[in-house]
Ligand code: SAH
Ligand code: SF4
């Protein structure tokens with residue numbers, strides 16, 4: 085059963101080979117993505133895979149799509165409900181166009197598996213983050229048999245061997261170096277949804293990065309739930325850590341900037357710290373989730389470090405990189421969080437001077453140990469605390485932006501500004517968007533690194549002039 089192309093009415097019986105090919109080329113996929121950068125990256129890989137193996141083009145309109153995918157996240161509350169309510173919308177599309185295939189992928193799929201089909205029998209595909217490479221085969225199997233396909237296994241690195249070569253879509257490209265998590269933070273569902281840590285081989289990662297940089301990527305973002313736990317093997321059979329991988333990436337001549345998301349304070353090795361001295365390509369920005377500032381809560385969360393250890397890590401890095409800006413994730417309202425605990429969180433944020441960060445209200449996740457604990461803090465109190473954290477972080481971010489005025493910053497050119505064609509747009513090492521007068525040219529292409537003097541800090545962007 086081929087999905088029907090809306091451009092070819094059901095009555096038109098012309099299925100000559102050419103026409104058939106054309107129909108194939110016109111198949112469209114709509115993907116809605118929730119969650120972290122890993123999921124955003126997975127969605128991009130699914131689009132590539134569907135384009136190269138099954139002739140799908142991407143669309144922003146579910147109404148006209150032949151394949152509708154929800155790439156889901158289950159890290160916080162109501163994730164499942166959100167997915168089911170989205171699916172409720174798509175049920176109507178399926179009722180109007182029965183050939184539409186509807187799939188659920190990502191972390192809710194991984195956790196719920198068959199339960200999704202039981203509740204929403206019109207869903208045809210359910211697959212976890214590690215089996216997305218099997219998508220074209222699952223679509224065919226579903227179309228041929230009419231039986232919903234569920235695949236939430238955790239095969240090792242099979243996924244990477246079966247995805248088409250990565251494509252650079254701009255001056256910055258993401259590369260997965262590892263997946264999964266071996267930690268057991270008391271509140272977190274990720275180890276259940278993404279499985280144990282699996283690292284890709286070092287040469288495989290380097291080959292992918294080299295190819296992306298040849299296509300124009302100048303900034304590489306290394307992705308993983310816990311990149312500092314990277315343990316890749318080399319072709320020679322040696323095991324290498326994240327610091328080694330980073331120094332190899334830095335040795336690639338076309339790579340100009342390196343970022344990584346996310347590392348863990350407990351595994352931030354001496355070697356990794358030292359690398360900041362020797363590796364200017366590592367940006368002056370670190371995303372290192374602290375989660376809390378109270379030792380009592382950090383212990384209950386099973387994070388494996390104290391606030392002092394976190395701070396001294398940052399202090400050591402700042403002796404090497406005085407301008408290092410630090411971002412983090414924070415969880416507010418963990419069960420039993422007292423006023424004193426909360427003050428300790430504010431203190432940590434103040435002392436580190438955290439830049440733009442993510443903060444969330446704690447949400448009990450089924451199957452995690454913390455979910456069994458009573459929260460014991462009234463919701464209005466938790467909300468007020470969250471607001472306080474966010475206001476504090478915002479004030480830091482504002483101060484940091486202000487302090488950049490008058491300084492010269494290295495900017496990665498992303499392209500012409502969408503709002504004003506006389507301006508170019510780029511990004512600083514600490515992730516601020518900068519607009520400055522200029523036009524793309526052979527000597528100033530997308531991906532160029534240029535020095536810009538910052539002249540003004542507006543709400544959403546900085547302004548400057550080429551130096
Ligand atoms: N591996 C990363 C985080 C991955 S999950 C790390 O260890 O830092 C992304 C973020 O979601 C976490 O940093 C945490 O702040 C948040 N998070 C995870 N579980 C949560 C929960 N139950 N309630 C609220 N926020 C949560
Ligand atoms: Fe979750 Fe902790 Fe693993 Fe991060 S380190 S993904 S918070 S279990």
Ligand code: F3S
Nearest residue numbers: 119120157158159191
């Ligand atoms: Fe969400 Fe899964 Fe990422 S739970 S945060 S999409 S790893």
